Amino acid sequence: MKTFTPEIDYGNTVISISDLYKSFGSNHVLRGVDLELHKGENIVVLGRSGTGKSVLIKIIAGLLKPDAGRVNVLGLEVPELGPVALRELRMKVGFCFQHGALYDSMTVGENLAFPLSRNEPKIKADQRQKMVEIVLDAVGLSHTIDQMPAELSGGQRKRIGIGRTLILRPEIMLYDEPTAGLDPITCTEINNLINEVQRRFKTSSIIITHDLTCARATGDEIAVMKDGTFIKKGNFEEVFADNDELIKEFYDYNFTQ
Amino acid sequence: MESNDQPEKPVISKGLDAFFTNIYDIFRFIRRFFREVLRPPLEVKEFIRQCYMVGYKSLALISLTGFITGLVFTKQSRPSLAEFGATSWLPSLISIAVIRALAPLVTALICAGKVGSGIGAELASMKVTEQIDAMEVSAINPFKYLVVTRIMACTVCLPLLMAYTALVGMAGSYLDIHLNEQTTLMAFINKAFNDISFLDLFASFFKSIVFGFTIGAVSSYLGYNASQGTTGVGKAANTSVVVSMFLIFIEEIIIVQVVNSIR
Numbered sequence: 001m002k003t004f005t006p007e008i009d010y011g012n013t014v015i016s017i018s019d020l021y022k023s024f025g026s027n028h029v030l031r032g033v034d035l036e037l038h039k040g041e042n043i044v045v046l047g048r049s050g051t052g053k054s055v056l057i058k059i060i061a062g063l064l065k066p067d068a069g070r071v072n073v074l075g076l077e078v079p080e081l082g083p084v085a086l087r088e089l090r091m092k093v094g095f096c097f098q099h100g101a102l103y104d105s106m107t108v109g110e111n112l113a114f115p116l117s118r119n120e121p122k123i124k125a126d127q128r129q130k131m132v133e134i135v136l137d138a139v140g141l142s143h144t145i146d147q148m149p150a151e152l153s154g155g156q157r158k159r160i161g162i163g164r165t166l167i168l169r170p171e172i173m174l175y176d177e178p179t180a181g182l183d184p185i186t187c188t189e190i191n192n193l194i195n196e197v198q199r200r201f202k203t204s205s206i207i208i209t210h211d212l213t214c215a216r217a218t219g220d221e222i223a224v225m226k227d228g229t230f231i232k233k234g235n236f237e238e239v240f241a242d243n244d245e246l247i248k249e250f251y252d253y254n255f256t257q
Numbered sequence: 258m259e260s261n262d263q264p265e266k267p268v269i270s271k272g273l274d275a276f277f278t279n280i281y282d283i284f285r286f287i288r289r290f291f292r293e294v295l296r297p298p299l300e301v302k303e304f305i306r307q308c309y310m311v312g313y314k315s316l317a318l319i320s321l322t323g324f325i326t327g328l329v330f331t332k333q334s335r336p337s338l339a340e341f342g343a344t345s346w347l348p349s350l351i352s353i354a355v356i357r358a359l360a361p362l363v364t365a366l367i368c369a370g371k372v373g374s375g376i377g378a379e380l381a382s383m384k385v386t387e388q389i390d391a392m393e394v395s396a397i398n399p400f401k402y403l404v405v406t407r408i409m410a411c412t413v414c415l416p417l418l419m420a421y422t423a424l425v426g427m428a429g430s431y432l433d434i435h436l437n438e439q440t441t442l443m444a445f446i447n448k449a450f451n452d453i454s455f456l457d458l459f460a461s462f463f464k465s466i467v468f469g470f471t472i473g474a475v476s477s478y479l480g481y482n483a484s485q486g487t488t489g490v491g492k493a494a495n496t497s498v499v500v501s502m503f504l505i506f507i508e509e510i511i512i513v514q515v516v517n518s519i520r
Contacts, residue, residue, distance in 0.1 A: 061394045090396040101391035104383075115395035118298075161391075168395070 020069030031228035044219030094165030100157035155186035307410035327429030352449035360423035365468035377497030380480025408473035415469025
């Protein structure tokens, strides 16, 4: 459970998705998805593997093009953006990949400095170094600055991945399976970090997961996805009071077994 | 919106559709390279790093192969020339063979194996571990940073490596000729370069530029578009070498035909 009350501005929608469809050949992944993310809010998208959760955030980040539907992020229609406008939008949207996706050939410090040096070339090297140190401190891994990604544990890689997105000070964070493959203690650390990011950096987030502990700890709203569409939305208690078979299975698997 | 669960029908056949789609994708990939190559930022630091990887890191292998090629070719040619009492023609024969054909081809084939597989595997592993997507969502142009720099490095370094291979090959040849015919270095150089024209040098450099571009473009394309996890990495590395070598031989035949028609 959250230890703080998030400041959510329900009058300010940062992501608005309506009637979104996406197929890969004959595989219809998203079938009419509707979603609204408000400023300061964390929405958790729950669902089994292969239901289109990751596809949804890849469309939001402009990595994939939808077949139909509207995807409005910070007032901009993502599928209609040209390369320059998309680049500008991406500086405001942080994307944390499932396995961190750190650049293998760079040290941790270089991984963090890289997006900054490309997008903010006017920032001087010493100032950049300071910003890297601040972000590393925020994710609790200051000592890893000169290490290579191969030397880090799975949890550390994910924390550095989150740090790398934070360095551009995004308004929106997209987390793809942030706790997948981690032990329960590291999962709790990551959940706390997601909440800390929301509190400290005032971000709005979409968290893709099938881990209910993560969903309960980080989500202000839960949206359950099944067969490419949301079958239930609401806070944790509302969603899991439902009698849907999938929702019951999820709950039983995570908390009863 | 209606849901259509029927698999999409191929336009011609599944295989031919995939083949033509691939050709179109390669064309778009190369067109994008030319569009982005001079567009700022120029990624000079990464280009220099790639030149170091392609050029400097290949020197040991190139030196060994070039030297042995020159030496062995001289040893193999001597008996045939000796039958006609024409061993004095060896420097001239070797220089023509090395500069016109062997140096560009040997350098390109070695680089296709060493550099091509390296680029293919590196980009493919970046692709399957989502590092390329990570660059894209960080508002960085991964094509410019990863692909343009690698193709440019191959295109610039191959002619330089070719010149070095030729030099080392000639040194290997000189060693053998000096030990057997007691020819001096000056005499060797005089004889060796007597029959080499500007067109020979130009054609060799031009060939190397084409070969370098081919290796860079093919391995970058296959790595950048890899899929299927770790299997895709191996496949990209392997296919980079095979396709690069195949294209190098085709280009060699075409360029030799054109140069011979000019000669």
